[in-house]
Amino acid sequence: MARRARGTNVREIEMKVNGIAYHETVEPRRLLVDFLRDQLGLTGTHIGCEHGVCGACTVLVDGQSVRACLMLAVQADGAEVTTVEGLARDGKLHPLQEAFWEHHALQCGFCTPGMLLTAYELLQTNRKPEPDAIRDAIAGNLCRCTGYQNIVTAIQAAAQAGGRA
Amino acid sequence: MADTPRRKWVGKSIRRLEDPKLLAGEARYIDDVHESGMLHAAVLRSPYAHARIKRIDTSRAKALPGVVAVVTGKEAAVLAGPVPAFCAEPVVQHAIAIEKVRFAGEAVAAVAAVDRYVAEDAIDLIEVEWEPLAVVSDVESALRPGGPLVHENLGTNLVFGRTLTFGDVKGDFARADRVVRRRLRWPRVAAVPLETAGAVAKYERTSRRMTVWANTNMYHYSAMPFAGTLKVDPNKFSIVPVAVGGSFGSKHLLSKVITIAGILSKASGRPVKFMEDRIDNLAASDSHASDRSYGAELAVTADGRFLSLRIDVVDDYGAYFQFGQTSHGNYLSQVTGPYTIGSVEITLKAVLTNKCQQMVYRGAGSEVNNWVLEALVDTAARQLGMSPVDVRRKNLIRPEQFPYKIPTGNYYDSGNYAGVLDLALRMVDLDRWRQEQARLRAAGRYIGIGLATCQQRSVYSATEFWFWYEKPGFPVTATPEGVTVRIGQSGQFTVSLNSPFWGNSPETVVAQVLAEEFGIDPSTVSVLYEDSLRALPAAGPGGSRLTVMLAGAVTGASRKLKDKIFRIAAHLLEASPQDLVLADGKVSVAGVPQRGLTLADIAANAHFFKMSLPAELETGLDASHTYDHPFTTPPSADRSDLGAFYPIVAHAAHVPVVEIDIDTGLVKFLDYVAVHDCGTMMNPAALDGQIAGGIAQGIGTALYEEFVYDSEGQLRTASLLDYLLPTAAEVPSIRIGHQETPSPYTPYGLKGSGEGGRMVAPAAVANAVQDALAPLGVEVSELPITPDRIVRWVREAQARR
Ligand code: FES
Ligand code: FES
Numbered sequence: 026m027a028r029r030a031r032g033t034n035v036r037e038i039e040m041k042v043n044g045i046a047y048h049e050t051v052e053p054r055r056l057l058v059d060f061l062r063d064q065l066g067l068t069g070t071h072i073g074c075e076h077g078v079c080g081a082c083t084v085l086v087d088g089q090s091v092r093a094c095l096m097l098a099v100q101a102d103g104a105e106v107t108t109v110e111g112l113a114r115d116g117k118l119h120p121l122q123e124a125f126w127e128h129h130a131l132q133c134g135f136c137t138p139g140m141l142l143t144a145y146e147l148l149q150t151n152r153k154p155e156p157d158a159i160r161d162a163i164a165g166n167l168c169r170c171t172g173y174q175n176i177v178t179a180i181q182a183a184a185q186a187g188g189r190a
Numbered sequence: 191m192a193d194t195p196r197r198k199w200v201g202k203s204i205r206r207l208e209d210p211k212l213l214a215g216e217a218r219y220i221d222d223v224h225e226s227g228m229l230h231a232a233v234l235r236s237p238y239a240h241a242r243i244k245r246i247d248t249s250r251a252k253a254l255p256g257v258v259a260v261v262t263g264k265e266a267a268v269l270a271g272p273v274p275a276f277c278a279e280p281v282v283q284h285a286i287a288i289e290k291v292r293f294a295g296e297a298v299a300a301v302a303a304v305d306r307y308v309a310e311d312a313i314d315l316i317e318v319e320w321e322p323l324a325v326v327s328d329v330e331s332a333l334r335p336g337g338p339l340v341h342e343n344l345g346t347n348l349v350f351g352r353t354l355t356f357g358d359v360k361g362d363f364a365r366a367d368r369v370v371r372r373r374l375r376w377p378r379v380a381a382v383p384l385e386t387a388g389a390v391a392k393y394e395r396t397s398r399r400m401t402v403w404a405n406t407n408m409y410h411y412s413a414m415p416f417a418g419t420l421k422v423d424p425n426k427f428s429i430v431p432v433a434v435g436g437s438f439g440s441k442h443l444l445s446k447v448i449t450i451a452g453i454l455s456k457a458s459g460r461p462v463k464f465m466e467d468r469i470d471n472l473a474a475s476d477s478h479a480s481d482r483s484y485g486a487e488l489a490v491t492a493d494g495r496f497l498s499l500r501i502d503v504v505d506d507y508g509a510y511f512q513f514g515q516t517s518h519g520n521y522l523s524q525v526t527g528p529y530t531i532g533s534v535e536i537t538l539k540a541v542l543t544n545k546c547q548q549m550v551y552r553g554a555g556s557e558v559n560n561w562v563l564e565a566l567v568d569t570a571a572r573q574l575g576m577s578p579v580d581v582r583r584k585n586l587i588r589p590e591q592f593p594y595k596i597p598t599g600n601y602y603d604s605g606n607y608a609g610v611l612d613l614a615l616r617m618v619d620l621d622r623w624r625q626e627q628a629r630l631r632a633a634g635r636y637i638g639i640g641l642a643t644c645q646q647r648s649v650y651s652a653t654e655f656w657f658w659y660e661k662p663g664f665p666v667t668a669t670p671e672g673v674t675v676r677i678g679q680s681g682q683f684t685v686s687l688n689s690p691f692w693g694n695s696p697e698t699v700v701a702q703v704l705a706e707e708f709g710i711d712p713s714t715v716s717v718l719y720e721d722s723l724r725a726l727p728a729a730g731p732g733g734s735r736l737t738v739m740l741a742g743a744v745t746g747a748s749r750k751l752k753d754k755i756f757r758i759a760a761h762l763l764e765a766s767p768q769d770l771v772l773a774d775g776k777v778s779v780a781g782v783p784q785r786g787l788t789l790a791d792i793a794a795n796a797h798f799f800k801m802s803l804p805a806e807l808e809t810g811l812d813a814s815h816t817y818d819h820p821f822t823t824p825p826s827a828d829r830s831d832l833g834a835f836y837p838i839v840a841h842a843a844h845v846p847v848v849e850i851d852i853d854t855g856l857v858k859f860l861d862y863v864a865v866h867d868c869g870t871m872m873n874p875a876a877l878d879g880q881i882a883g884g885i886a887q888g889i890g891t892a893l894y895e896e897f898v899y900d901s902e903g904q905l906r907t908a909s910l911l912d913y914l915l916p917t918a919a920e921v922p923s924i925r926i927g928h929q930e931t932p933s934p935y936t937p938y939g940l941k942g943s944g945e946g947g948r949m950v951a952p953a954a955v956a957n958a959v960q961d962a963l964a965p966l967g968v969e970v971s972e973l974p975i976t977p978d979r980i981v982r983w984v985r986e987a988q989a990r991r
Contacts, residue, residue, distance in 0.1 A: 054307065063305070068222035069215020071435070073384045074468040078910035081384055109215035122213040126205055129875045132883060133693030134212025135219065135384040135435030156923075164919040167910070169384045169436050170693050172882035172947075173918040 038102040042067065043111030051098045058082045058093035060101075061108060069109040069138050073167065080166030083139035084108050090146045109138035112145070121145060124183035125176070132170035139166050144180045153184055199705035200938050203875035204712055207697040217433040220388040220405040221465050228390065229258055229302040231454050231464035232309035234316050235474060236291035236298050239544040239903025240338065242321040243289060243298065250315040251301060256308040259458035260316070262299045263288035269456045273445035274415035276655055277514035278663040279349055281341055281542075285449035290323070292340055292509035293544050294904050295473035297446065302454040302462045325903040326543045329483065329506050333541065340509055340542040349511050350540040352658060354522075354829055356597035357533025362498030366489035370570045375972040376558045377896040378481035378506070380472070381551040381887075382915060383693075385435025387444045387475065388465035391451035395459050399426040400452060401721075405434040406444045408730040410688055413722035419445075420452040428723040431690035438887070438948075439550040440477035441692075442732060445512065473908045477549035478897060480517055480558050481506040488566040494576050496585045499526060499534045501562065508545035515540060517548070517555030519654035520733075523600045523836030524556060524645035527563045528607045529585040534597045538658070544903040552887060552948045554733065560644040561973075564953035568641075568960060578641045578957070579615065583608065586643070593934075599831035601821070602645070602839040603933045603941075605867060611643055613927050614843035614865040623847055623861075631965065636850045637860070640958025643843045644950040646868075647836035648942025650733030651822040657832050667824070671739035672726025672816035673700065675747040679797040681775070681790030683708070684716045685744070688728035689736065691719070694944060695876045696731075699740050702872060703937075707748040708789065709774040727816050734942030737872050738838065739817055741937040746815030754807060758792050761804045820935045838933050840941040842866040844885075844954035850962045852984045855977030857893055857959060859922035864950070867929040869941030877943055878926050884947020886921040891948070892955035894920070896974050967991065 035050045042065060051060055056075075061067045061084065073081035075094045082093040085107040112119040118126065121141055131137045140163060147154060147162040154162070159177045168176065211217045248260040261269070263286040272282050286297045299316050303309035324338040331337055332347035340347055363369065389404035400422045406412065409429035417427035429448075434441060447464055454462040466475065485502040505518070518538050525534055553560075571581040586607040587594050594602045620639065627637040652669045656662035674686040685700045701712035720726075729735070756767040759777040763770070763785055771780045778786025795802045796811040803809070823833035847861040864881055871877050894914040898906040907913040932939020952973060960970040963980070967987040972979065 052307070059306075062221075067215075068219075071219070071385070072221065073386075074910050076468065076909055076911070079384060079468075109213075113214050118210065118213060125213055126209045129203075129206070129879050131209060131212055132879055133383070133385070133434065133436040134209070134217055135693075137212055138215050141213070160918040164917045167384060167915050167917060169382065169438070169887070169915065170883045171879060172884075172886035172924065173921050174882055174923040175879060177918065177923070 036099050038099055040101055041105045043107060053097065053099050055098045056094055057096040057098045057101050060098035061093060067108050067110050071135055071138060073135065078167070080139045080143065081136055083142045083166065085142055085146060088149070090143055107142065109141055112141060120186050121180070121183045124179040124186065128175050128179040128182060130171060130175040130179035136166060136168040140168065140176055144183070147180070148184055154181065156181065197706055199702045199712060201871055201874070202702065203873055204698065204702060206695050206876065207701050207713065207715065207717065208691060208695060219385060219435050220390065220403060220432045223390045223403045223432060223463070225390060225392055225461035228461040228463055229304060229458055230306040230309050231300055231302050231451060231462050232306060232313050233297045233450065233470065234299040234313045236287065236294060236296045238291060238320055238322050239294040239325045240323040241291050242323060243287065243291065243318060244321050245319040246299065247317040248299060251312040254308065254312045254315060256304040257301060257312045258460060259302040259454055260299060260312065261286065261453055261457050266453045269453045270420050270449055271418065273419055273449050274412060274443065275512045276516065277511045278659055279511055280343060281349060281511040283510045283512060285446045285453065293546050295546065297450065297474070300450050300454055302458045327899065327901045327903050328543060329504055329541050332543050340544060347542045348539060349507065349542050350515060351538065353535065353537040355535045356830060359498050359500060359533045359535040362533045363489045363500070366497050367492040368490050368573065370488040370490060370566055370573055372486050372565055372569055373971060374484040374486060374562055374565060376480055376482040376561065377973050378478055379551065379891050379895045379897065380475065380478045381438035381440035382472070382913065383436030383438060383440060386466035386468060386471040387441055387447045388463065389444065389448045389451040390461060390463045391448070391455040392461035393452065393455040393459070398422060401428050401430060402448055402452065403430045403432055404444055404448050405432055405441055406448065407437060407442045407690060407692065407732060409722045410725045410728045412443055416448055419449055425723070428721045430721040431719045434690055434692045437692045438552040439554060439732060440475065442549060443476060445476055468910060469908055472913055473905050474546055476512065476547060477551065478508060478546045479548060479551035480555055481548065482558055484562055486562050486566055488570055490570050490574070494570070494574050494581045494584045496529050496531045499531050502537045504539045504541060506543050506545065507540050508543060508547045510547040511540065511542065512547055513549050514655065515658040516655050517550050519658055520554040521556040521559035522598045522832055523647040523654070524839065525559055525598060526596050527560065528587055528643055528645055528841055530587055532597065545899055552884060552945045556647060557949045557952060560642065560949055561953040561956060564642045564644065564957060568957050572964070582611065582643050599825070599833050601834045601837040603837050603935055604931050605839065605841050606929060606931050607643065607841050610841055610865050610867050610929050611843045613929060614845050614863055617865065617925060617927050618845040618847065618861060618863040636852055636962040638848045638850065638958040638960065638962025640846045640954045640961055641843070642950050642954035642957055644953060646734065646840040646842060646943065646946045646949045648734035648840055649738045649819065649836070649838040650735055651819045651835040653822060653825060653833065653835045657825045657829060667822065668727065669729050669819040670727040670816045671743050672728050672814060673740065673743040673747055674726065674812060674814040675704070675744065675751060676812040677751065677789065677793045679793060681788065681793040682714060682716070683710060684718065686718045686720050688720050688725035689730040692731045694731055694736060695873065696736060696740060698876065699737050699872055700744050703741050703744040704748065707745065708772065726814055734944040738936050738940045738942050741940055742817030742820065743815050745937045746817050747813040750813035750815065751811065754811060755792050757804055757807060758795055759787050762787060762795065762802060838936055838941050840866065840868040840943055840946060842946055842950045844950045846954050846958045848958045848962060850959065850980060852980065855980035857975065862922050862924045863927065864924055864947065865927035865929065866943065866946055867931050868943035868946065869933045869936070870930055870939035871928065872940055874928070880944050881926055881947045882924045884945060884949070885924050885951040886916055888948040888951020889921060889955055890916045891973060892952045893974050893976070
């Protein structure tokens with residue numbers, strides 16, 4: 026799909042992000058996370074390492090979680106992308122966000138967007154995950170603040186409240 | 191002990207005010223700051239640990255389209271002086287190295303370009319001719335006479351050395367029946383917050399004004415030294431706080447990051463953002479932490495009483511000495527732990543090597559001392575044939591002994607340490623685990639039950655920065671925290687903070703205090719963060735101080751506001767102020783609730799109806815209050831008594847239970863109980879969060895994390911693939927218990943608690959592993975306790991038998 030714009034080393038790409046369609050020009054080397062943050066201004070997706078370890082940059086691409094620091098924007102051409110900004114609707118928090126708030130599952134909040142999207146993906150496939158399954162699912166997302174337990178509790182609570190939507 | 195008044199909001203686990211914006215991705219962290227015309231920076235870093243820069247050529251980088259400025263160290267030195275430092279020694283540090291580099295990763299040149307990609311392209315085009323020098327790779331090579339020097343002007347790599355003696359150490363050791371000795375090695379680790387450090391600097395050339403957005407902390411204090419470094423008038427230099435993605439002590443100053451952004455903004459005339467990438471952060475931050483070798487001795491009697499403590503510590507500071515001996519002043523507040531130890535002697539050697547510099551990490555050196563002391567205590571128990579519990583019970587300070595003065599001169603305010611221990615042992619069910627341990631050992635399995643009973647000093651006082659010096663350069667004694675509380679025209683509360691959000695809960699704390707004081711709904715409070723030019727004096731989060739200090743500041747401002755409110759209400763109600771009461775956001779005549787006014791009524795009068803006010807009152811309803819440290823006394827000139835400087839002291843007992851697979855070296859947690867006494871609790875859920883998060887970090891220090899440098903001074907663990915942070919798969923769920931012994935010195939009896947988990951966990955986990963491996967003859971003398979090390983220790987112990 027990506028078309029090479031005439032005479033320059035840039036490509037045109039199309040992407041739907043949180044339900045909004047974009048048609049943009051990017052250099053092939055631009056990372057998806059930089060595209061989302063700098064070009065679209067969606068700064069809720071964070072950068073913790075830029076080498077694929079921390080999970081802070083996790084977004085959903087066609088429903089699958091990816092590390093946006095390991096994917097090029099051109100690779101997401103034609104995709105539907107969900108970022109943390111797409112979770113709350115009209116100022117109302119998503120049940121997962123509510124559960125994180127209720128169970129004090131965040132402190133500095135820097136890992137939180139990536140955690141939320143990882144949890145979102147988990148709840149799509151496993152409606153009532155046990156704590157061990159939750160720990161497995163989030164083991165690729167580092168949090169330096171919470172010690173994880175409250176995150177596990179929050180995800181379980183959101184699942185119980187039917188937080189899949 | 192003070193009675194415990196009934197409180198409505200202090201002590202309640204309300205949901206945090208900070209959270210909705212963080213959850214929705216709306217918070218503004220430093221990398222989210224965008225100024226129009228903003229450029230992006232990248233830094234060329236030294237591949238050598240120690241080398242002279244013979245020639246540097248930036249012409250190709252400058253010619254790259256999109257590059258606006260390239261500066262070398264020499265060029266930068268015209269725009270900025272050395273970075274701010276807290277030490278008295280002449281250890282000069284420039285944000286960009288000038289003649290030689292002193293650690294691998296030190297900045298050599300910096301670029302500002304239209305985006306980060308172009309800036310990094312330009313970095314690749316800079317040519318440097320190096321003259322590699324002999325590397326000072328460890329403490330031994332640093333202290334070898336005639337060896338290479340990190341800073342030639344000092345004439346030595348021993349940047350600071352001194353012995354401090356408190357009490358009759360010689361006599362106590364002579365009296366002792368036994369001296370317990372350990373040699374211990376604490377690894378170089380760092381806070382490694384998930385967000386790296388960054389700054390956006392905007393220099394306006396004509397007005398010579400500079401604005402810096404940064405995820406720094408003590409920006410009210412540091413603005414003045416940064417203005418000096420960047421050669422801007424202090425009243426035209428401002429630092430603007432942003433949300434911080436974790437610090438744990440590592441972002442106190444950000445001397446290099448802020449200075450580099452400032453230099454590039456001056457050089458380009460445009461706003462410039464400099465974000466550390468993760469490699470920058472691991473290899474070249476301000477803030478690697480303690481890297482210490484210990485010889486430690488505990489003098490004991492035959493029946494298990496502790497008499498005296500002698501500590502010899504050598505600390506590998508890396509290439510600079512920016513924070514001086516702060517992390518060694520810190521633990522002198524609680525060096526003898528929760529025990530009645532009559533005397534203590536510390537010998538410190540601070541050594542410079544070709545590594546990244548040190549600052550502090552949650553615990554600030556006290557977590558290290560806790561580990562040393564608890565290792566000695568367990569060793570004493572083993573040598574005396576006592577249980578770890580009994581030997582501690584024999585030496586714990588008793589509740590009636592408070593306030594308790596320790597040999598260094600610091601005071602402990604209050605406590606019931608035996609109560610904390612009892613609760614921890616009950617929660618974990620020690621007897622059952624001891625039986626289980628014996629049963630499984632017969633089956634060839636290794637269970638370890640660790641115990642650590644540790645102090646958590648809180649609410650630091652600035653004297654700890656300088657009392658190691660005989661003649662300190664800048665013996666600061668103010669450790670303030672200011673707030674402004676405004677009651678608006680409609681009666682709603684707005685608070686201006688002068689410290690940043692760091693992942694802690696400053697907004698929630700001030701809202702809870704205002705709710706307590708005025709009977710308002712805390713969720714209605716609005717909180718602002720002031721920049722440094724508007725800020726009241728404030729030292730910011732650090733040393734587990736912010737909750738206590740904000741409570742002091744807000745209750746102080748509340749007193750002033752209430753005074754005005756009562757005077758206005760008395761005037762309007764034609765009553766005497768003494769007859770009025772404030773409850774649930776309403777002021778009324780005591781016993782006649784219908785004769786009253788809401789805060790909204792009073793606020794409207796205060797703002798709009800001057801003629802309804804007593805003549806002497808000003809229009810408006812706001813108050814500022816700067817609360818300073820509640821209990822500091824000066825150190826004696828000879829430093830035989832350091833005075834009170836960290837007298838609000840929490841306490842904790844941790845009991846982890848582990849199982850070790852001696853073939854693979856893997857450590858698995860079977861249980862983890864942590865009981866804390868942090869005085870009156872402000873918000874128990876937030877407190878538990880701090881405890882659990884600190885324990886996770888303590889587990890990282892105990893089992894996984896380490897900066898490994900090779901003999902060439904190259905950092906071998908410079909990515910998160912090699913520097914291992916604990917994940918959800920490693921950190922167990924923690925069972926937390928509380929006891930509340932209020933402090934007599936603070937509002938509501940609060941004590942600080944931000945560092946508590948990490949203060950105790952390394953000691954407790956190490957003792958658990960030690961307990962498991964003791965039957966094999968293994969001594970745990972070194973952290974982190976990696977699988978490799980366990981397997982090796984077991985093999986060596988077996989070979990010895
Ligand atoms: S920023 Fe992408 S995994 Fe860390
Ligand atoms: S909340 Fe700070 S990193 Fe997870």
